[in-house]
Amino acid sequence: SADESSVIPLLVAARQLMGRLKDFIPEAQGLYERIESCRIELDDINSETERFLSGVEDDPEKLQKINERLDLLYSLIQKHRVTKADELIEKTSELQGIVDSIATGDEKTAEIEKELKGLEKELGDLAAKLSEGRNKSVPGMEKIVTGMLKQLGMPNARFRIDLTREKDFAQTGYDRAEFMFSANREVPPENLSKVASGGELSRVMLSLKSLLSSSANLPTIIFDEIDSGVSGEVADKVGRILEEMGKEMQVINITHLPQVAARGRKHLHVYKEYEGESTITRIRLLTQEERVMEVAKLLSGSEVTPTAVENARELLNAALKQQ
Known part of the structure; x- marks a missing residue:
């Protein structure tokens, strides 16, 4: 710039001063040459800078958009608790994976439902085998327990196991077993825990x-x-x-x-x-x-x-x- 406060005019003035002094002070010749060299270099830098700036577009609207983008970037960094842009990019990939999994959720749900139906059928088959085995064993168990109760001084005792099917599966299948008991001939068997006395309960449990x-x-x-x-x-x-x-x-x-x-x-x-x-x-x-x-x-x-x-x-x- 040709502004009086810029460096180049000041260097020109210093060169002129040294030009007058060099005729009287021989050492001033070296300073004169160095100042002239600096002036030439700075003048060249000034010309290059002006050419560079002339090619830069002054677009306030574009500058505003860039600032808005930067503000958004800093906001996202704080929101997702990361420290730099690279980590934010990794977070973006992670979130995209979640979005993709949601998008394909219906297909996965269908696969899981199909697998669940297969497991339910397998579970039902196993529970049915357990139930069949229980039903076969119950008469023998009832006979043995009733016989032991008679040995234990209960000649009229009757012991029965009632199996009922539950709606939902349990760890032991879908059967619920209820122990029915009666110590008297004229009384039908009822739930053991409700009708047995302490002594009767002890003998049933022992059997x-x-x-x-x-x-x-x-x-x-x-x-x-x-x-x-x-x-x-x-x-x-x-x-x-x-x-x-x-x-x-x-x-x-x-x-x-x-x-x-x-x-x-x-x-x-x-x-x-x-x-x-x-x-x-x-x-x-x-x-x-x-x-x-x-x-x-x-x-x-x-x-x-x-x-x-x-x-x-x-x-x-x-x-x-x-x-």
């Missing part, structure tokens, strides 16, 4: 577990007072059933009945000890004589009489002979 354990090949089965609610001759029969089960597997039974305790091959005594403010539960294997005393306690209570000890010994000896 069922005895049947199931023999077919399930269990290594060990634990009963927690399965003999609850029974006594006398029925208690002795409960002990015999547990003893028979013990020939096929390990049976652990918690009991307070001497008839049942006498049938066991091992007798473990569970007791509590108090140490300071703590209560500790312990368990100990009894010797034969200790076992006699424990059975005697079950017979007579806390005060053990000689008669109770003798009865306990006879009870244990009788059970041992029948093993």
